[in-house]
Amino acid sequence: MNFTKLTFKLAVVALLVMGATSCNEKTEKKTVANAPAGMENLTIRYIDEDSIMANYNLAKDINEAMLRRQNQYDAAQQQRGNEINKFGNAMQQKYKNNGYLTEDSFNADQAKLQKMQNDAQNYLGSLQQSIQNELGQSQIQLMDSINNFMKDYAKQKGYDMVLRKSATLYIDPKFDVTDEVIEGLNKRYVKVEKK
Numbered sequence: 001m002n003f004t005k006l007t008f009k010l011a012v013v014a015l016l017v018m019g020a021t022s023c024n025e026k027t028e029k030k031t032v033a034n035a036p037a038g039m040e041n042l043t044i045r046y047i048d049e050d051s052i053m054a055n056y057n058l059a060k061d062i063n064e065a066m067l068r069r070q071n072q073y074d075a076a077q078q079q080r081g082n083e084i085n086k087f088g089n090a091m092q093q094k095y096k097n098n099g100y101l102t103e104d105s106f107n108a109d110q111a112k113l114q115k116m117q118n119d120a121q122n123y124l125g126s127l128q129q130s131i132q133n134e135l136g137q138s139q140i141q142l143m144d145s146i147n148n149f150m151k152d153y154a155k156q157k158g159y160d161m162v163l164r165k166s167a168t169l170y171i172d173p174k175f176d177v178t179d180e181v182i183e184g185l186n187k188r189y190v191k192v193e194k195k
Contacts, residue, residue, distance in 0.1 A: 042160040045177040047150075049164050055182045058145055058189050062138040069131045076127060080120035087113055149185050 053059045091109050093099075100106040154162050157177075165171065165178075 043158060044161045044163065045154075045157075045159050045175050046163040046165050046168065046171045047181050048176065048178045049166060051178045052146065052182055052185070056142075056146070056185045056189070057191065058185070059142055061191060062142055065138070066131075066135055069134065073124070073127055073131060077124055080116075080124065084113070084116050084120060087116060145189070146185065149188060150181070153181060153184055 087109075091113060094109075095106070100109075150162055154160075162177065162181075163171070165176075
């Protein structure tokens with residue numbers, strides 16, 4: 001039932017958008033002949049979400065934090081890899097120089113190398129999971145921030161709908177409110193410094 005209503009509204013929106021392009025630019029309310037009751041005077045705008053993600057300070061801060069976390073992961077992977085390689089090369093050198101006097105000492109180093117590899121794999125897996133969880137939480141925070149702002153913004157401006165540009169085939173650029181939305185989002189955003 002909800003899907004049917006949404007589909008119906010999207011179809012009406014498509015009709016409105018096509019009809020709106022032929023109306024006078026100075027007219028805020030667009031009318032479509034024979035539209036269902038209550039939908040004849042919809043006010044519609046759109047945003048470009050790519051521009052918002054590139055210019056909204058919260059999105060930029062999240063992106064920077066994720067880059068730092070990725071760099072942290074890469075550095076940890078490099079460090080663990082170097083330690084394992086160094087120990088493996090030392091083992092190989094010791095073996096070549098007949099440095100292992102007993103099979104037990106060779107087996108002990110083999111076991112140590114295997115433990116180093118397992119520990120590195122577990123640590124990196126845990127770190128990667130932590131980064132994924134942080135990214136998920138950040139994305140939820142970002143979308144909540146944008147959605148809450150858009151509800152207030154649309155209500156304040158008297159817009160019935162604010163669409164995403166990517167969800168449409170064409171909308172006249174005169175209905176683009178992206179810059180205004182970015183400005184409002186950035187005014188509302190207060191960066192919280194982590195301690």
